[in-house]
Amino acid sequence: MSSTHTKLSKSDILHLAKLANLSISDAEISKYESQLAETIDYVENMKELDTKGVAVTSQTTDLTNIFFDDGLVNNRALTSEEAVANSKTKQNGYFKVKKIM
Amino acid sequence: MDILGKSAVELLESLKKKEFSEKELFAYFHKRIERYNSKFNAFLTLAESTDENHEGPLGGIPFAMKDNFCTKGVRTTASSKVLEHFIPPYDSTVTIRMNQSGAVLQGKTNMDAWAHGSSTETSDFGPSKNPWNTDRAPGGSSGGSAAAISAYLSPIAIGSETAGSIRQPAAWCGVVGLKPTYGRVPRYGVVAMGSSLDCPGPMTITAEDAALVLEVIAGNDSYDATSSPVPVGSYRKEMKKKRKMTIGIADEYMENISDDVKKRVDEAIEIFKKQGHTIKKVKLISPKYAISVYTIIQRAEVSSNLARYDGIRYGNDRTHFGQEAKRRIMLGAYTLSYGYYDAFYKKAQQVRTLIIEDFKRVFNEVDVIVSPTTPVTALKLGEFEKYPFFGEVMDILNEGAAVSGIPAINIPCGLDSQKLPVGLQIMGNYFDESTILNLAYQFEKETNYFDVIKKGFERYKE
Numbered sequence: 001m002s003s004t005h006t007k008l009s010k011s012d013i014l015h016l017a018k019l020a021n022l023s024i025s026d027a028e029i030s031k032y033e034s035q036l037a038e039t040i041d042y043v044e045n046m047k048e049l050d051t052k053g054v055a056v057t058s059q060t061t062d063l064t065n066i067f068f069d070d071g072l073v074n075n076r077a078l079t080s081e082e083a084v085a086n087s088k089t090k091q092n093g094y095f096k097v098k099k100i101m
Numbered sequence: 102m103d104i105l106g107k108s109a110v111e112l113l114e115s116l117k118k119k120e121f122s123e124k125e126l127f128a129y130f131h132k133r134i135e136r137y138n139s140k141f142n143a144f145l146t147l148a149e150s151t152d153e154n155h156e157g158p159l160g161g162i163p164f165a166m167k168d169n170f171c172t173k174g175v176r177t178t179a180s181s182k183v184l185e186h187f188i189p190p191y192d193s194t195v196t197i198r199m200n201q202s203g204a205v206l207q208g209k210t211n212m213d214a215w216a217h218g219s220s221t222e223t224s225d226f227g228p229s230k231n232p233w234n235t236d237r238a239p240g241g242s243s244g245g246s247a248a249a250i251s252a253y254l255s256p257i258a259i260g261s262e263t264a265g266s267i268r269q270p271a272a273w274c275g276v277v278g279l280k281p282t283y284g285r286v287p288r289y290g291v292v293a294m295g296s297s298l299d300c301p302g303p304m305t306i307t308a309e310d311a312a313l314v315l316e317v318i319a320g321n322d323s324y325d326a327t328s329s330p331v332p333v334g335s336y337r338k339e340m341k342k343k344r345k346m347t348i349g350i351a352d353e354y355m356e357n358i359s360d361d362v363k364k365r366v367d368e369a370i371e372i373f374k375k376q377g378h379t380i381k382k383v384k385l386i387s388p389k390y391a392i393s394v395y396t397i398i399q400r401a402e403v404s405s406n407l408a409r410y411d412g413i414r415y416g417n418d419r420t421h422f423g424q425e426a427k428r429r430i431m432l433g434a435y436t437l438s439y440g441y442y443d444a445f446y447k448k449a450q451q452v453r454t455l456i457i458e459d460f461k462r463v464f465n466e467v468d469v470i471v472s473p474t475t476p477v478t479a480l481k482l483g484e485f486e487k488y489p490f491f492g493e494v495m496d497i498l499n500e501g502a503a504v505s506g507i508p509a510i511n512i513p514c515g516l517d518s519q520k521l522p523v524g525l526q527i528m529g530n531y532f533d534e535s536t537i538l539n540l541a542y543q544f545e546k547e548t549n550y551f552d553v554i555k556k557g558f559e560r561y562k563e
Contacts, residue, residue, distance in 0.1 A: 016431040017427075020430045020431055021419055022430065031424075036431065036435065039396060039490065040432075040445075042396070043393040044393075046449065046452050047448075048390075049386075051448060054455060056453075057450050057454045059297065060283050060297065060504075060505060061282065061283055061284045063284070063329070076191060076324060084414075085188070086414070086416070087413065095413055097413055
């Protein structure tokens with residue numbers, strides 16, 4: 001475990017919540033301050049390993065350049081009725097969203 | 102009808118001999134669910150059987166499916182209130198393949214919400230209970246599937262892993278649970294958690310049933326670009342070949358485990374020796390680093406995957422997320438966006454490379470690596486709240502295979518002093534499910550898992 005202790009402030013937590021579009025209560029804020037800091041302290045142990053010049057892994061089975069074959073029909077495409085079936089805010093077969101402009 | 106405890110392979114034989122009909126078989130399990138589900142909270146939604154005479158390699162076999170696999174027309178919640186009323190308009194690839202194999206969906210099983218957890222207690226629909234002791238957690242996140250198999254409410258179940266979510270509940274409930282190689286089984290239509298980690302897999306009462314289900318669900322899928330084009334093995338045939346293996350044991354995977362677990366695992370290793378396998382000491386990077394890699398990568402992927410839940414196209418809005426999901430999303434946002442990208446995310450991706458190279462090196466020397474599946478047996482419900490890091494600690498021995506993408510299986514290897522199941526883990530090389538299934542099968546033939554599976558469902562005979 002790392003000897004340095006991460007500190008997250010209330011405004012850090014609020015900023016993260018804003019980035020993630022989450023609403024959180026005051027009680028949650030103080031809880032997350034300590035819990036997130038505790039987790040970050042733990043993962044600092046990675047510093048014990050030398051990774052100089054080590055390539056990053058984003059895919060574990062070495063696949064590259066996977067494409068849909070030309071001419072392949074997407075037979076799993078949804079109809080517009082199916083696509084909006086679960087929406088609570090729809091109109092004339094469309095999703096209804098708040099005005100952006 | 103003598104059905105209790107029959108494997109899928111045996112049930113298929115009985116159906117063929119017309120000892121009972123498909124309809125009778127479905128009704129048998131349906132009745133058990135009705136009798137016991139309130140005790141275990143294993144199922145969230147039940148499906149209805151419609152037509153009879155399903156053809157295929159699993160023709161007529163009922164199955165349980167974790168509630169993060171989309172099932173067309175059958176509610177799929179991932180145990181979150183966000184998706185409380187979501188009726189998928191399409192099937193996951195695994196659902197399609199199970200249906201095409203003739204298996205019959207019984208219902209959808211409880212899990213940690215979004216698969217975030219290792220006890221099924223973060224479910225928004227209440228925890229599942231461990232059939233071995235209902236004061237204890239079944240493990241998770243595929244806890245509902247594990248409980249359903251353990252109490253024989255289903256002969257086979259589909260679970261999913263990001264790190265440990267099949268193996269750990271299988272260990273705690275005393276059943277077989279296989280996490281295939283990453284990309285062996287397509288993820289299309291599975292509620293995404295950590296996309297570079299997620300692996301669907303079978304939970305069963307025999308190694309052969311796991312092989313049978315894997316043969317059905319494995320294979321390339323053009324709708325999942327990360328699914329592998331490597332040909333699918335004849336697992337059932339391969340697993341029955343008489344093989345003598347070199348089994349790797351790593352001190353790093355035998356540390357910080359309870360005495361009870363250690364004792365049972367040591368006994369299992371003695372059995373492997375007796376069977377003529379060679380035991381070889383190997384050295385692996387400590388799994389404590391796999392925890393860190395997993396924590397960073399998984400949280401980052403969670404924060405991205407759970408961004409889609411906007412409450413516009415389907416589901417409820419983001420105020421319906423539980424605390425665990427919020428905690429994970431925010432940590433992911435932190436490591437990806439706070440100017441700490443290099444220190445956390447990139448570092449984790451590099452350490453991930455080290456762990457992969459480490460396993461590849463060891464698999465040049467040995468056929469499999471054996472360890473305990475979990476450091477302790479099933480904990481009491483409520484314990485998880487004491488540790489914000491609960492899942493990672495319970496899954497410590499599972500995370501190496503998860504972050505590297507190699508396959509691994511849990512099989513029961515006895516009971517501890519509290520009469521709770523102990524799980525043995527066998528890890529294998531990439532796409533070498535045949536070898537870990539082969540060793541599991543040999544162990545099963547030799548020991549019948551010390552009757553753990555049998556003792557599990559015999560508590561629920563009625």
